[in-house]
Amino acid sequence: MSLDRNERQLFWGIPVIVVAGALGWVLWRATADLDDIESRQLAWGTIGTLLGQHVVLTLICAAVVLVIGVPLGIALTRPGIRRVTPAVLAVANAGQSAPVIGLIVLLAMAMGFGTPTAVVALSIYAFLPVLANTITGLQGVDPALVEAGRGMGISSMGVLLRIELPLASKVILAGIRTALVLLVGTASFATFINAGGLGALIQTGIALFRFRILISGAVIVALLALLVEWLGQVMEMIVAPKGL
Numbered sequence: 001m002s003l004d005r006n007e008r009q010l011f012w013g014i015p016v017i018v019v020a021g022a023l024g025w026v027l028w029r030a031t032a033d034l035d036d037i038e039s040r041q042l043a044w045g046t047i048g049t050l051l052g053q054h055v056v057l058t059l060i061c062a063a064v065v066l067v068i069g070v071p072l073g074i075a076l077t078r079p080g081i082r083r084v085t086p087a088v089l090a091v092a093n094a095g096q097s098a099p100v101i102g103l104i105v106l107l108a109m110a111m112g113f114g115t116p117t118a119v120v121a122l123s124i125y126a127f128l129p130v131l132a133n134t135i136t137g138l139q140g141v142d143p144a145l146v147e148a149g150r151g152m153g154i155s156s157m158g159v160l161l162r163i164e165l166p167l168a169s170k171v172i173l174a175g176i177r178t179a180l181v182l183l184v185g186t187a188s189f190a191t192f193i194n195a196g197g198l199g200a201l202i203q204t205g206i207a208l209f210r211f212r213i214l215i216s217g218a219v220i221v222a223l224l225a226l227l228v229e230w231l232g233q234v235m236e237m238i239v240a241p242k243g244l
Contacts, residue, residue: 014230053196058183064123073134092128108193118195126179133175137168177232184225
């Protein structure tokens with residue numbers, strides 16, 4: 001894969017920051033003089049468990065958002081259905097404009113505590129970028145190219161798969177990347193309804209006035225978000241047709 005100067009800076013810059021930050025935190029954790037509470041909360045096994053819960057929750061929510069958001073976005077650009085697009089986008093905007101912690105609490109009261117409720121709440125919150133970018137990307141495809149494909153005898157599905165989606169892929173991937181970063185950050189609130197994740201460190205740090213636990217949780221979440229941002233941008237470079 002040939003990269004220009006800006007792409008090379010992106011390819012190496014963010015990973016260097018993430019690795020440096022992670023090594024810095026690991027070095028601090030290995031040498032810090034922690035009390036009993038801090039030692040238990042920042043134990044390597046505990047950190048690994050919480051990180052695993054956080055990543056799994058993020059991936060589940062991302063899968064839900066992709067499975068629903070991309071096909072729905074495609075459907076809303078098809079003739080006969082596109083007239084309801086503004087109404088659907090308005091509902092999606094309402095879902096994201098609500099504070100995520102409020103959405104999680106309200107759904108927890110209706111559905112109960114636990115991971116399923118967190119998945120629903122976080123998926124609603126991260127749904128808009130994928131839906132909106134799918135619609136925007138497909139609407140931005142030159143109609144002349146679509147007509148040319150149909151003129152060559154390509155079916156509607158063939159035009160979608162061979163022309164529209166490839167040309168819209170960069171915009172769609174940008175929406176997916178935005179949703180993933182949102183999910184990594186907002187998954188921290190899942191701990192308030194017993195869904196696990198790195199938010200447990202932040203919650204414990206606040207509740208017990210242990211700022212080293214609080215900051216550790218925030219740093220790990222931030223590094224994970226940066227890593228996801230980088231992976232998303234690299235995927236855009238790989239998947240998007242050259243010249244777009």
